[in-house]
Amino acid sequence: MQKIATYLDHDHRRCDDQYALAESEVILHHWDAATAQFSSFLTMFGLHLDKEERVLFPRLGHALGNGYGPTVVMRAEHRRMREMLNQMKTAIARHDCDAFFDQADMLRLLMRQHSLKEEGILYPQADFVLAQQADEVLASMENLEQNAWSVA
Template sequence: MQKIATYLDQDHRRCDDQYTLAESDVILRHWDAAGASFAAFLGMFNRHLDKEERVLFPRLDHALGNGYGPTVVMRAEHRQMRDMLATMQAAITERDCASFFDQADMLRILMRQHNLKEEGILYPQADFVLAKQADAVVASMEQLDHAVAEGSAA
C-alpha cells in the first residue's frame, strides 16, 4: 500500500527543485530561460494543487464528514500562492528582478508554513483516515500527471 504523504511529499520536492532552477535563472537574469523554467514550475505546481483540490481534499472532507475542516485553510493558501505566482510570472515577462524577489520572499514564507502544515498534519491525517483508499487516491493523482503528459504529446 502506497502512502499518500510519501507521494505528495515527493511532489513537493520536485516542485521545489524546479522552482530553484527558475529562481537561479532570474538571479542570473537569463530571462528566456527563467520564463521557460518558471512556466515548467507553474505547470508542476498547478498539477500538485489539482491533485490536492480535485482528488485528496474532496475525499478527506467526505471521510471527515465536513467541508469546513483543514482543507478550507489549504485552499485559501493555494489561492494566495496562485496570486503571488501570477505576479512573479509578470515580473519575469517584464524582466523585473526586484518585483520578482519581492513576491518570492513572501511566497517562500507562505510556502514553508503551508508545506509544514500539509506534511506535518494534513498528509498524515489523510494516510490515517483514507488508509483503505490510499492506493486509489494516489492512482487518481497519477492520472492527472498522465493526462497532462498525453495532452502535451498530442
Template structure:
C-alpha cells in the same frame, strides 16, 4: 499500499527543485531560461494543487464529515499562492528581478508554512483516515499526471 503523504511529499520536492532552477535563472538574469523554467514550474505546481483540490481534499472532507475543516484553509492558501505566482510570472516577463524577489520572499514564507501544515498534519491525517483508499487516491493523482504529459 502507497502512502498519500510520501507521494505528495515527493511532489513538493519536485516542485521545489524546478522552482530553484527558475529562481537561479532570474538571479543570473537569463530571462529566456527563466521564462521557460518558471512556466514548467507553474505547470508542475498547478498540477500538484489540482491533485489536492480535486482528489485528496474531497475525499478527506467526506471522510471527516465536513467541508469546512483544514482543507478550507489549504484552498485559501492555494489561492494566495496562485496570485503571487501570477505576479512573479509578470515580473519575469518585464525582466524585473526586484519585483520577482519581493514576491518570492512572500511566497517562500507562505509555502514553508503551508508545506509544514500539509506534511506535518494534513497528509498524515489523510494516510490515517483514508488508509483503505490510499492506493486509489494515489492512482487517481497519478492519472492526472498522465493526462497532462
C-alpha cells in the same frame, strides 16, 4: 502500498527543485531560460495543487464530514500562492528582478508554513483516514498527472 504522504512529499520536493532552477535563472537575468523554467514550475505546481484540490481534499471532506476546516484553509492558501505566482510570472516577462523577489520572499514564507501544515498534519491524517482508499487516491493523482502531461 505507497502512502499518500510519501507521494505528496515527493511532489513537494520536485516542485521545490524546479522552482530553484527558475529562481537561479532570474538571479542570472537569463530571462528566456527563466521564462521556460518558471513555466515548467507553474505546470508542476499547478498539477500538485490539482491533486490536492480535486482528489485529496474532496475525499478527506467526505471521510471526515463536510466543512473539514483544514482543507478550507489550504484552498485559501493555494489561491494566495497562485496570485503571487502570477505576479512573479509578470515580473519575469517585464525582466523585473526586484518585483520577482519581492513576491518570492513572501511566497517562500507562505509555502514553508503551508508545507509544514500539509506534511506535518494533513498528509499523515490522510494516510490514517484514507488508508483503505490509498491505492485509489494515488491512482487518481497519477491519472491527473498522466493526462496533464499528455495534453502539454
